[in-house]
Amino acid sequence: MRNLVIKRGSAFQLTITAANADGTTFDMNSVSWAGEIRDARGVLIATLTVVPSATAGVGTVTVADTTAWPEGLLRGALLISDNGLPTETQTFGIDVRPAVVFSQPAPAAFNPVTSS
16 A cells, blocks of 8 residues: 655545455444554554444545644554454555645735725
8 A cells, every 4th residue: 555645734534445354345333443643653643533424334534634743654544343353454654745835824904094
């Protein structure tokens, strides 16, 4: 699996598709999910929550703001527990790169007295 690439400060969203061993999908609400993203030293960067969608076997993980994430290579994984039996997903890499476009403050409101 190739590393996911994001710009620091951007939202992070991952779509998960889960299936049984025979390829059929299952109800993602019937299992419990946990997930983490860690840096190279094992420091916890973010905890992940999988939100099942209306489509069977599909869920999403969303982190709205990655501003506090360090730049560089991070790694993540999800843990699926079904009836107390945990299974960890394949580890995935997240390459966090510096932002190129930075948010600019809104322009000042027009002032008719100063014409600016």
